[in-house]
Amino acid sequence: MAVTVKPPAARTPVRRVGFSSRLARWDVKVSPYLYISPFFILFAIVGLFPLIYTGWVSLHNWNLIGGNLGFSGTENFTFVLSQPYFWNAVGNTFSIFLISAVPQIILAIGIAAVLDANLRAKTFWRMGVLVPYVVAPVAVGLIFGNVFADQSGAINGLLTSIGLDPVPWHSNTLASHVAIATMVDFRWTGYNALIFLAAMQAVPRDMYEAAILDGASRWRQFISVTVPMLRPTIIFVVITATIGGLQIFDEPRVFDAYGLGGADRQWQTLTMYIWELGWGQRNLGRASAVAWLLFVIIVLIAALNFLITRRIASQGGRK
Amino acid sequence: MTSVPMVEQTAGKRAAESARRRRDRGGAQAPRPARVRGRKTGGFNRRPGFVTYGLLGAVVLGSALPILWSVLVASHDSTAIVKGVPLIPGGNFFANAATVLDTIPFWKALGNSILVSTVTAASVVIFSSLAGFAFAKLRFRGSKALLVFVVATMAVPTQLGVIPLFIVMSKLGWTGTMGAVIIPGLVTAFGVFWMTQYLQDALPDELIEAVRMDGANMWQAFWHVALPAARPAAAMLALFTFVATWTNFFWPFIVLNAQNPTLPVALQQLQSARFVDYSVVLAGVVLSTIPLLIVFAVAGRHLVAGIMQGAVKG
Numbered sequence: 001m002a003v004t005v006k007p008p009a010a011r012t013p014v015r016r017v018g019f020s021s022r023l024a025r026w027d028v029k030v031s032p033y034l035y036i037s038p039f040f041i042l043f044a045i046v047g048l049f050p051l052i053y054t055g056w057v058s059l060h061n062w063n064l065i066g067g068n069l070g071f072s073g074t075e076n077f078t079f080v081l082s083q084p085y086f087w088n089a090v091g092n093t094f095s096i097f098l099i100s101a102v103p104q105i106i107l108a109i110g111i112a113a114v115l116d117a118n119l120r121a122k123t124f125w126r127m128g129v130l131v132p133y134v135v136a137p138v139a140v141g142l143i144f145g146n147v148f149a150d151q152s153g154a155i156n157g158l159l160t161s162i163g164l165d166p167v168p169w170h171s172n173t174l175a176s177h178v179a180i181a182t183m184v185d186f187r188w189t190g191y192n193a194l195i196f197l198a199a200m201q202a203v204p205r206d207m208y209e210a211a212i213l214d215g216a217s218r219w220r221q222f223i224s225v226t227v228p229m230l231r232p233t234i235i236f237v238v239i240t241a242t243i244g245g246l247q248i249f250d251e252p253r254v255f256d257a258y259g260l261g262g263a264d265r266q267w268q269t270l271t272m273y274i275w276e277l278g279w280g281q282r283n284l285g286r287a288s289a290v291a292w293l294l295f296v297i298i299v300l301i302a303a304l305n306f307l308i309t310r311r312i313a314s315q316g317g318r319k
Numbered sequence: 320m321t322s323v324p325m326v327e328q329t330a331g332k333r334a335a336e337s338a339r340r341r342r343d344r345g346g347a348q349a350p351r352p353a354r355v356r357g358r359k360t361g362g363f364n365r366r367p368g369f370v371t372y373g374l375l376g377a378v379v380l381g382s383a384l385p386i387l388w389s390v391l392v393a394s395h396d397s398t399a400i401v402k403g404v405p406l407i408p409g410g411n412f413f414a415n416a417a418t419v420l421d422t423i424p425f426w427k428a429l430g431n432s433i434l435v436s437t438v439t440a441a442s443v444v445i446f447s448s449l450a451g452f453a454f455a456k457l458r459f460r461g462s463k464a465l466l467v468f469v470v471a472t473m474a475v476p477t478q479l480g481v482i483p484l485f486i487v488m489s490k491l492g493w494t495g496t497m498g499a500v501i502i503p504g505l506v507t508a509f510g511v512f513w514m515t516q517y518l519q520d521a522l523p524d525e526l527i528e529a530v531r532m533d534g535a536n537m538w539q540a541f542w543h544v545a546l547p548a549a550r551p552a553a554a555m556l557a558l559f560t561f562v563a564t565w566t567n568f569f570w571p572f573i574v575l576n577a578q579n580p581t582l583p584v585a586l587q588q589l590q591s592a593r594f595v596d597y598s599v600v601l602a603g604v605v606l607s608t609i610p611l612l613i614v615f616a617v618a619g620r621h622l623v624a625g626i627m628q629g630a631v632k633g
Contacts, residue, residue, distance in 0.1 A: 024536065028457075031537035035453035036465065038446045039506045046503040047472060050480025050487075057482055067486075114374050117367040127619040128379035130626070134611040135386065136566035138583040139604045142590060143389045146597045154388065190382060191626060198627035247478050250568045254587055257595050271478060271569065279573065284482050291479050302474055 051295075057288040064282035076289035080277075086290065088265055089273040090297075092177065096252070096269065097245035100181035105237060107189050109230065112196035113222055126197075129190035137250035140183045145255055148179040170256060173266040180267055183251040188244075192237050199233035200226060239305050246298055247271050270294050386608065393602035415602035419589065422599070424578065425606065428585035432565055432610075435497055435581060439504040440560040444553050446506050451514025452545040456527050457537070466515065473508045478569060488574055499574045500581065504564055510556055517552035518545060555625035558618055565611055582607045 058076050061069040080086050111129060119125055132140070147154045148169040156166035169179045203226060211221045249271040253259050260276060261268025268276070270290065278287030393416075395409035419425055453459070454466050484503055485494070493499040522545055530540050546553075568583040575584050589603045615622065 027537050029459070032453040032457040032459035032462070035449040035457075035541070039450040039469075039511055040465075042446070042506040043472070043508070046484065046505065047475070047477065047480065047508075050483040051475065053483035053486075054479055057486070111375075111378055114371055114378075117371050119367060119371070119375075123620050123623065125375050125379065126623045127615075128375075129382060130619065130623055131379075131382045131386070131612075131615065133622075134562055134566075134615045135608055136568070136583045136586070136611075138566075138568050138586050139389075139608055140385070142586065142600050142604050143385045145590070146392060146601060147385065147388060149597070152597075186382075186385060190378075194623060194626045201627075243474060243476060247476050249478075250583070253568075254590055257590050259591070274481075275573070278482060278485075284486070288482050291482060295476065295479050298474075298476060 054288045054291050054295075057284055058292050060285050062283070062285035062288070064278065064284055072285065076285045077293070080286055080289045080293065085265055085268070085273060086293075089261075089268050089270045092173075092261070092265075092267055093246055093248065093269045095174075096177045096180050096184070096248060096267070097242070099177050100184040101238070101241050101245060103181075104185045104189050104192065104241070105234065107185070108192035108237070109196050109227070109234075111189065111193035112200055113226065115193065115197050116200045126194060129193055131190070132187045133191050135187065137183075137187060138254055140187050141251040141254035144179060144183045144186070144251075148182075170262060171266070173264075176255065176262060176267040180248075180252050180255060184245070184248065188241070192241075195237060196230060196233060199230050203229045235305065235308070239302065242301050242305065243298060246294065246301070249275070270297075389601040389604050389608075392598055393605050395598055397596045397598045411598065412602060412605075415598050416606060418596075418599045419603040419606060423585040423588050423603070424580065425585060425603070428580045428582045429607075429610065431497055431580065432582040435500050435504075435571075436561045436564040438501050439564045440557040442501075442505045443507050443510045443560045444557045447510030447514045447556060448546060448549050448553055449541070450511045451516075451518050451549070452541050454511070454515040455518035456522060456524065456545065469508045469511050473512060477503070481570060481573060484570075485573055494574050495576045495579055497579075500571050503570065504560075504567075507560070510560065513556055514549060514552060518549055521552070522548045555621055555628070558614075558622055559625060561614070562611065562622070 059071060059073060061072040061075075063069055115122075115125060115129070135143075146152075148156075150156065150166070150168055150170050153169065155169070159166055167175050169175045207225050207229070208221055211225050216224065248269050252261055252267045252269050253272060253275075255267060256262065259272075260280075261272050271294070274287045274290045274294070277290060278284050390412075391406070391408055394412040396411045396414070450469075454462060454469075480503075488494050488499045493502075526544055527540055530544050535543065566583065567581075568587070571581045571584050572587065575581065577588055580588070586600075586603050586607055589600045
């Protein structure tokens with residue numbers, strides 16, 4: 001995006017000497033720190049300190065109401081790791097993430113490819129694709145909770161009207177994950193499509209010219225030129241989708257009225273489990289232990305992503 | 320829906336433009352208009368045909384359908400849903416909306432959401448512009464390392480600090496207040512990164528040097544030169560932060576109470592009753608989604624531009 005910078009009308013340049021030049025030097029040295037300090041101070045208070053404090057709380061027997069009830073070592077961690085609900089939540093989180101992320105990325109690339117055509121009313125189509133992004137996840141959850149309702153939902157209504165059996169969206173584990181993944185994809189596919197679109201438009205057009213001269217069909221161009229050039233963007237989207245997906249809470253939370261992830265915790269995610277331990281069972285120590293474990297999982301996945309990124313990046317592709 | 324006048328407007332503009340280019344008007348009548356390059360080779364300047372628009376129409380319809388669905392359900396009473404899928408709007412929307420207003424403190428939640436989102440967006444933009452200017456254009460010891468630190472913290476999920484933040488807020492007696500929601504959102508690493516990236520390209524070093532030569536101090540350089548240059552990026556950052564804060568649920572849900580919620584927290588309460596009346600729940604969804612849809616109708620193109628720009632840089 002080109003920006004024209006309008007320099008301000010130069011105001012009477014007064015020659016400064018002596019004291020004022022010393023002041024100016026001080027200004028140059030100190031002001032950068034002054035400008036970045038609000039961010040770092042506030043971040044230290046609301047970002048860094050809580051992260052470390054979570055570790056502290058996780059090592060203590062800490063009640064929501066009673067507060068700190070004494071040091072407990074790694075007891076919270078061993079307790080949590082021995083809980084079937086914890087591993088259930090880990091499995092659910094990964095399952096929902098994978099079921100949502102894979103179709104989402106494929107769909108987003110497809111939509112981007114269609115948007116990349118020389119369209120009339122470009123902005124309208126782009127905005128149309130982005131509409132779900134401004135619907136709050138809770139609202140998305142409530143809408144799809146109705147659409148996927150077991151008795152009266154639109155999907156089951158559709159299924160029965162064409163002679164199929166209704167799907168138990170709330171009692172079957174896989175079905176509930178599919179329903180929740182649909183909510184995630186509804187909100188994020190268009191957003192990611194626009195990210196891919198931007199990357200596609202950055203692909204040099206002469207690469208297509210060359211492909212056309214070689215007699216490549218549109219599909220061939222897409223597979224052999226577009227997708228390889230998109231690699232860095234695909235990785236970027238995968239990483240952001242991972243960080244967001246592993247923390248999913250809003251949509252599964254409102255998928256039923258009780259908010260615990262189903263009668264058998266079929267769709268309870270890790271963040272929902274943190275909430276249940278901390279605010280349901282009032283055990284902030286155990287909740288913190290799960291929070292730290294989630295953090296470790298995210299860091300591990302991010303590191304894995306990074307390694308893969310480096311390998312792929314070294315094999316070619318721009319940026 | 321708000322998109323209808325938009326279609327006409329954009330279509331009109333497009334038409335005028337294509338007339339100027341002496342091209343055929345209206346893609347629908349001419350299935351394969353104005354081929355610039357060869358047809359078999361599939362040149363990319365070619366105007367796309369029916370299939371492309373059909374696919375896009377389906378995608379946009381898919382985006383709008385769940386929202387339209389909630390409008391449909393919200394306009395009937397709860398007995399209608401049991402009978403089957405309503406296809407035409409009923410006349411019960413205002414009754415359902417009235418129930419929403421009776422059940423949850425909707426207006427208070429709306430006011431709270433506006434307050435929280437506005438303050439957060441303003442704060443993020445101000446602090447990010449300041450830090451972004453320093454990182455992009457000023458030389459100081461440790462700037463590289465600090466910027467790397469900022470980028471690294473973008474990967475740290477903010478949710479992980481929720482427990483200590485809650486402990487601190489309850490010790491301060493701030494739970495249930497908007498301050499507890501606003502404070503953790505005052506700065507974002509993403510904002511700093513975004514403004515730094517933008518200002519690096521948008522603001523020539525020479526310009527800063529020139530105004531410094533003219534005797535401006537650092538603050539004047541920031542205020543009179545950097546900030547005007549940063550305006551487009553700042554506007555987009557404000558829009559993004561506003562949407563993100565408005566739709567945020569987890570932290571407000573934990574720290575607020577039923578009497579003084581933000582909109583997502585209030586919405587969730589509609590459903591927590593033993594008997595879920597979906598007509599009322601979705602009436603609430605519709606009511607709470609309208610404000611952001613209006614914002615989107617006005618500023619959506621900037622949101623689109625922002626996503627596409629951020630992607631190229633990120």
